[in-house]
Amino acid sequence: MPNEYEIREYSYYCPKCGNSHFIPYESDELCLVCKTRMIESPHEYCLTEEKLQSDYNEFEQNEQRLFDEVISKSPEFDINFYNSKDSILKQRQQQQEEAIAHGQAILEGRDKGNQFGVECPYCHAANVKKITTASKAVHTAFFGIFSLGRNSKQWHCNHCNSDF
Numbered sequence: 001m002p003n004e005y006e007i008r009e010y011s012y013y014c015p016k017c018g019n020s021h022f023i024p025y026e027s028d029e030l031c032l033v034c035k036t037r038m039i040e041s042p043h044e045y046c047l048t049e050e051k052l053q054s055d056y057n058e059f060e061q062n063e064q065r066l067f068d069e070v071i072s073k074s075p076e077f078d079i080n081f082y083n084s085k086d087s088i089l090k091q092r093q094q095q096q097e098e099a100i101a102h103g104q105a106i107l108e109g110r111d112k113g114n115q116f117g118v119e120c121p122y123c124h125a126a127n128v129k130k131i132t133t134a135s136k137a138v139h140t141a142f143f144g145i146f147s148l149g150r151n152s153k154q155w156h157c158n159h160c161n162s163d164f
């Protein structure tokens with residue numbers, strides 16, 4: 001019977017996409033990436049906090065071993081999910097950050113209904129998006145020199161289609 005200290009350091013993994021971590025999850029927690037139920041790693045892949053702090057390489061090797069010996073052999077393992085795991089995780093992180101930014105906008109009294117705290121000056125819709133450098137470049141490529149004025153605008157209103 002492992003002691004409580006070790007139990008806390010059990011890692012969990014997703015048998016479908018290979019998402020794994022050492023943060024204790026509730027037993028009914030679903031994978032952030034693919035919503036599959038996370039599985040507790042076999043005991044030999046669990047590291048105590050003490051071990052983790054003494055040797056970071058061991059942490060990485062352990063993850064690799066868990067993947068090679070357990071996750072990749074799981075019948076549910078899906079290589080497509082595994083390959084897109086990092087970008088999906090990034091997306092989730094971004095959604096979280098936007099939700100936090102929106103919460104901050106509310107706290108600071110500049111809530112306009114979106115995370116930017118910005119509304120369209122023409123129709124007052126909150127359904128705006130930031131004009132990214134990439135979409136500016138594409139727009140300039142399509143519409144040429146006459147649309148350069150657009151590039152000074154930072155926001156696009158999805159409701160009335162104005163830029164401001």
Ligand SMILES: [Zn+2]
Binds near residue numbers: 015016032035
């Ligand atoms: Zn997963």
Ligand SMILES: [Zn+2]
Binds near residue numbers: 162
């Ligand atoms: Zn508008």
